[in-house]
Amino acid sequence: MDFLANLPPLVLAVLKGLAVICVIFPIAGSCSMAERKVSAWIQGRHGPNRVIPFWFAWVPVVGPFLQRLGAFHLLADGLKFLVKEEPLPGQVNKFYYTIAPVVAIIPALTTVTVVPFGAYLDQAGQVVPLVLANVDVGVLAVFAVASLGIYSMILAGWASNSKYSFLGSVRASAQLVSYELSLTLSVLPVFLWINTPDAAGTLGLARAVAFQAQPGFWGGMWFIFLMPASALIFIVALFAETNRLPFDMIESEADLVGGFHTEYGAFKWGLFFVAEYSHMIVGSGVFILLFLGGWNPLPWLPLSTVAGWLGFAHYPLIFGIVAVAIFLAKILFFIFVFMWVRWTVPRFRYDIVMRLGWRVMLPLALVNLIVYALAIWALQPAA
Numbered sequence: 040m041d042f043l044a045n046l047p048p049l050v051l052a053v054l055k056g057l058a059v060i061c062v063i064f065p066i067a068g069s070c071s072m073a074e075r076k077v078s079a080w081i082q083g084r085h086g087p088n089r090v091i092p093f094w095f096a097w098v099p100v101v102g103p104f105l106q107r108l109g110a111f112h113l114l115a116d117g118l119k120f121l122v123k124e125e126p127l128p129g130q131v132n133k134f135y136y137t138i139a140p141v142v143a144i145i146p147a148l149t150t151v152t153v154v155p156f157g158a159y160l161d162q163a164g165q166v167v168p169l170v171l172a173n174v175d176v177g178v179l180a181v182f183a184v185a186s187l188g189i190y191s192m193i194l195a196g197w198a199s200n201s202k203y204s205f206l207g208s209v210r211a212s213a214q215l216v217s218y219e220l221s222l223t224l225s226v227l228p229v230f231l232w233i234n235t236p237d238a239a240g241t242l243g244l245a246r247a248v249a250f251q252a253q254p255g256f257w258g259g260m261w262f263i264f265l266m267p268a269s270a271l272i273f274i275v276a277l278f279a280e281t282n283r284l285p286f287d288m289i290e291s292e293a294d295l296v297g298g299f300h301t302e303y304g305a306f307k308w309g310l311f312f313v314a315e316y317s318h319m320i321v322g323s324g325v326f327i328l329l330f331l332g333g334w335n336p337l338p339w340l341p342l343s344t345v346a347g348w349l350g351f352a353h354y355p356l357i358f359g360i361v362a363v364a365i366f367l368a369k370i371l372f373f374i375f376v377f378m379w380v381r382w383t384v385p386r387f388r389y390d391i392v393m394r395l396g397w398r399v400m401l402p403l404a405l406v407n408l409i410v411y412a413l414a415i416w417a418l419q420p421a422a
Contacts, residue, residue: 055172058171059171060148062151063148063151063320064313066316067312067313067316067317067320068113068117070319070320071113072087072110072112072113072116073374073375073378074378075112076108077382078378078381078382081382085107086109087109087112088108088109090106090112090114090115091106091111092111092114095111120309121306123304123305123306125305125306125307126302126304126305128199128302130200130201131199131200132197132200135194135197135198136198136199136302137307138194139192139194139198139307140191140195140311140314141310142187142188142190142191142194143188143191143192143195143310143311143314144310144313144314144317145187146186146188146314147185147188147313147314147317148317149184150180150181150184150185150317150318150321151171151317151321152170152172153170153171153172153177153181153244154170154177154181154244154324155168155169155170155173155177155245155248155328155333156170156324156334156363156366156367157359157362157366158333158342158358158359159356159362160343160346160352160355161355164352166249168248169359169362169363173243175243176242177242177243177244177245178230178243178244178329179242181244181321182219182223185280185318185321186215188314188318189211189215192207192211192212193208193211193212193299195208195299195300195303196209196299199301201302203298203301204297204299204302207290207297207298207299207300207301208298208299210288210289210298210389211282211298211299213393214279214288214289214392214393214396215279217396217397217401218276218400219276219280220401220404221272221276221396221403221404222272224272224404224407224408225269225272225273225276225404226269226273228266228407228408228411228415229247229262229266229269229329230242230247231411231412232250232262232265232266232415233246233247236419244325245333247262247328247329248328248332248333248335251332251333251335251338256339259338259339259340259341260338260339261330261338262329266330266407266411269330269407269411270326270330272400272403272404273326273329273330274326277322277326278380279392279396280322281315281319281322281377282315283381284380284382284384284386285380285384285386285387286387287386288386288387288389288392291386291389319373319374323370323373323374323377324366324370327366327369327373331369333366334362334363336365342358342361342362346358
């Protein structure tokens, strides 16, 4: 860590950017293949299980196993997106049509930098979060930057000069604004709770994890048990914000062909879906940090306690690897939940989506905020 801290700022920024790309792109590509395997398992099909390189087909046991698992389809998909001809329809506004996928991927990758993904113990025994940009306004930065992704959908729909694409972009602007309000209001009780009068105020995500790892019954309780309504509002709004079923009215195939990306193909189309999976990963990470204890394995059982039992508390590298593994396992579980819901729950009608956002989610989020604000005020000790 001292070596990284002493690097020139430009070199450090480049390394952080490459780290984000090298992690998010493979995970997003794997999610694409996992989506098809999960849908196949749910529907009683085999799923992708045909592709295998000729030079790997002769490997006994391992080759057929990876082929049935569909692992080589990830390689085939990536190669296809790279070498496939890039279509450029004649009716589009070429400049905005081209930059729309780039506008989609930049916020998706930028938000990763402020999300802690693990921790290690320093020489003083303090838990130090692993995060590329340890800012004190972490959750605010995530919401502010992630909301910029809506401009890519509006640009793509308008620049495509197609009615289907334009309707998809109009739906995107209405739906995402509707659920951003509930999403933001749902996390306010968490930060009202952790910003005690005797501590410095913060919107940092690492502070939320540290608060859920304190000793005692209330200190070690995860916020999903303490604030279940906030957790429910957040996860439902997250489905809508990431454009996942049953809220995928932005690209509803039944009436909009493909929505805002109808006129896109090849690598540009792939960038839109890398952005979607990136938002799923970041959203799941924020939910885990706020409501599921982050890298702590169980409620009332912080990782530092487990490290003391197993004897690796004084080994920062091992502690960090375990913390990252726990956090990644929780994210993979939530990615599976996203896919499970997609292939289980039917798509809502557009009027139902909007009614749910404005008449159910927003009033519920406001009432939840008021109730916890009053409860926190009542629990404050008298001055």
